[in-house]
Amino acid sequence: MFQIDDKSNVxxxxxxxxxxxxxxxxxxxxxxxxxxxxxxxxxxxxxxPNTVSKAYQxxxxxxxxxxxxxxxxxxxxxxxxMPDPRYRAAIKEQLQRMVIDAIYAGLSLPEIQSWLQExxxxxxxxxxx
Amino acid sequence: MFQIDDKSNVxxxxxxxxxxxxxxxxxxxxxxxxxxxxxxxxxxxxxxPNTVSKAYQxxxxxxxxxxxxxxxxxxxxxxxxMPDPRYRAAIKEQLQRMVIDAIYAGLSLPEIQSWLQExxxxxxxxxxx
Amino acid sequence: MFQIDDKSNVxxxxxxxxxxxxxxxxxxxxxxxxxxxxxxxxxxxxxxPNTVSKAYQxxxxxxxxxxxxxxxxxxxxxxxxMPDPRYRAAIKEQLQRMVIDAIYAGLSLPEIQSWLQExxxxxxxxxxx
Amino acid sequence: MFQIDDKSNVxxxxxxxxxxxxxxxxxxxxxxxxxxxxxxxxxxxxxxPNTVSKAYQxxxxxxxxxxxxxxxxxxxxxxxxMPDPRYRAAIKEQLQRMVIDAIYAGLSLPEIQSWLQExxxxxxxxxxx
DNA sequence: GTGGTCTAGACCACG
DNA sequence: GTGGTCTAGACCACG
Numbered sequence: 376m377f378q379i380d381d382k383s384n385v386x387x388x389x390x391x392x393x394x395x396x397x398x399x400x401x402x403x404x405x406x407x408x409x410x411x412x413x414x415x416x417x418x419x420x421x422x423x424p425n426t427v428s429k430a431y432q433x434x435x436x437x438x439x440x441x442x443x444x445x446x447x448x449x450x451x452x453x454x455x456x457m458p459d460p461r462y463r464a465a466i467k468e469q470l471q472r473m474v475i476d477a478i479y480a481g482l483s484l485p486e487i488q489s490w491l492q493e494x495x496x497x498x499x500x501x502x503x504x
Numbered sequence: 505m506f507q508i509d510d511k512s513n514v515x516x517x518x519x520x521x522x523x524x525x526x527x528x529x530x531x532x533x534x535x536x537x538x539x540x541x542x543x544x545x546x547x548x549x550x551x552x553p554n555t556v557s558k559a560y561q562x563x564x565x566x567x568x569x570x571x572x573x574x575x576x577x578x579x580x581x582x583x584x585x586m587p588d589p590r591y592r593a594a595i596k597e598q599l600q601r602m603v604i605d606a607i608y609a610g611l612s613l614p615e616i617q618s619w620l621q622e623x624x625x626x627x628x629x630x631x632x633x
Numbered sequence: 634m635f636q637i638d639d640k641s642n643v644x645x646x647x648x649x650x651x652x653x654x655x656x657x658x659x660x661x662x663x664x665x666x667x668x669x670x671x672x673x674x675x676x677x678x679x680x681x682p683n684t685v686s687k688a689y690q691x692x693x694x695x696x697x698x699x700x701x702x703x704x705x706x707x708x709x710x711x712x713x714x715m716p717d718p719r720y721r722a723a724i725k726e727q728l729q730r731m732v733i734d735a736i737y738a739g740l741s742l743p744e745i746q747s748w749l750q751e752x753x754x755x756x757x758x759x760x761x762x
Numbered sequence: 763m764f765q766i767d768d769k770s771n772v773x774x775x776x777x778x779x780x781x782x783x784x785x786x787x788x789x790x791x792x793x794x795x796x797x798x799x800x801x802x803x804x805x806x807x808x809x810x811p812n813t814v815s816k817a818y819q820x821x822x823x824x825x826x827x828x829x830x831x832x833x834x835x836x837x838x839x840x841x842x843x844m845p846d847p848r849y850r851a852a853i854k855e856q857l858q859r860m861v862i863d864a865i866y867a868g869l870s871l872p873e874i875q876s877w878l879q880e881x882x883x884x885x886x887x888x889x890x891x
Numbered sequence: 892g893t894g895g896t897c898t899a900g901a902c903c904a905c906g
Numbered sequence: 907g908t909g910g911t912c913t914a915g916a917c918c919a920c921g
Contacts, residue, residue, distance in 0.1 A: 382699050385601075386920060396604050423703075423921045437608075454608075462609050466602060467619060472514075473598045474623040475525050479566075479583075480591050484624045490596060491620060494603040495613045515896060541908060552898045557909075565694070570769050574810075574906035574908050643859075644911060654862050670893060681913045686894075695866075703893050703921035712866075720867050725877060727860045730772075731853060732881040733783050737824075737841075738849050742882045748854060749878060752861040753871045773905060810906045898916080905908080 379420045387422055391430035396439060399450060400498040410440060410448045508549045516551055520559035525568060528579060529627040539569060539577045634661070637678045645680055649688035654697060657708060658756040668698060668706045766807045774809055778817035783826060786837060787885040797827060797835045
């Protein structure tokens with residue numbers, strides 16, 4: 376279920392965040408579903424509990440998961456979209472950098488477009504799988 | 505010509521790298537053109553010369569710019585595309601993360617597609633502007 | 634284990650790079666083995682941490698070592714050979730310059746051949762010691 | 763006759779030194795032959811006269827060329843070998859670094875041996891062509 | 892504790 | 907004037 380890349384430049388806690396969001400979008404994790412505890416997940420992926428904890432805190436801040444005292448951590452019932460304009464701007468910059476790198480890697484627009492569509496479909500396009 | 509965001513999470517030297525690639529793709533910087541010296545650019549963007557130097561070194565390693573001893577730094581004549589498969593995989597991951605964030609931000613596929621096309625056109629799509 | 638020559642014309646960070654590659658080839662450093670931290674090595678060889686850091690960064694770029702976030706730096710598992718033709722050309726030039734200097738120093742072909750063989754054997758000839 | 767690589771990491775004055783030694787070893791430049799003046803050579807290779815001057819000074823110091831006041835610069839009559847042990851040690855280090863790089867580039871001993879022999883023969887092996 | 896980034900500034904080789 | 911190397915040291919993210 377869970378693959379983390381030790382050697383990646385992307386911080387492990389960020390990999391966890393993206394992975395959980397991805398699993399949510401793909402319908403593998405469902406609303407209200409219980410997540411592994413910090414200790415369980417850190418054991419599963421061989422990471423420091425602090426690292427998992429940091430990921431969970433950030434996910435909670437974003438409304439993706441919820442902690443219920445004494446009961447554990449759960450996927451949120453609703454998928455919160457954050458229509459924060461600053462957030463949109465950040466994504467646009469992410470896309471701009473990706474496009475620059477892509478052109479330098481010799482990728483064509485149709486190629487990236489097909490990747491984009493493929494990813495969107497794999498993730499259900501937000502249609503709350 | 506050159507805007508650097510102090511408060512960004514993206515490191516200054518990385519911002520410089522992307523900016524120079526962007527200006528190259530948009531045709532603002534042309535093949536063989538002389539770049540500002542390390543000291544000049546660091547004065548322009550109010551950064552430390554070492555930071556600019558690090559960006560220039562990485563750009564040289566990527567074949568984007570060239571250093572000629574005692575003469576300064578120049579845009580490379582040819583735009584090197586790097587058909588390195590590892591590099592393509594890294595870009596695909598970049599795109600995957602962007603899509604996850606985009607869906608969570610409530611963006612639709614058509615919206616991102618139009619952003620993508622817009623960016624590609626703005627950057628000449630590698631058609632060596 | 635680690636000797637750096639202060640007075641050499643070869644930059645300290647380059648000496649570190651060659652030394653680590655040499656120790657790897659001689660089997661002193663083994664795949665997956667933990668390297669001294671930047672701070673430790675800089676203390677060992679009495680150099681600035683930044684200098685060691687620069688060497689480590691270049692070694693990582695070449696695939697010789699790997700950095701794992703917050704865990705330290707490790708020898709890569711596999712020895713990456715880089716069959717980059719530009720790289721081969723650079724080595725041939727290195728050899729050409731060495732031969733010119735050798736002839737001017739009055740060295741004969743058999744002498745250099747025996748040095749070459751000796752070095753190759755000492756380094757295991759890439760047979761992944 | 764003379765090729766200098768602007769973009770090489772090897773300093774231009776060092777390229778000139780190696781080139782003149784190479785031409786001498788290959789018999790293109792002969793003992794006692796007149797060399798182009800500093801100004802002529804700097805014009806030929808589009809370099810700064812100071813750069814050529816530095817190369818000539820170093821070549822003279824090594825006994826490869828001779829300056830005769832008011833007459834110009836000439837190849838030395840005899841090929842001076844310098845059996846300086848420090849010099850031999852430096853060449854051995856040069857060879858060691860080359861071998862390390864070669865193994866990392868996936869080159870085999872026979873390959874380098876054949877390169878070595880080839881170069882030696884091309885340069886007359888010091889047999890004062 | 893670990894490496895990454897950045898500043899400040901020195902010194903030097905090269906051109 | 908140009909970039910390359912190095913020192914000294916701060917601050918921070920990550921684990």
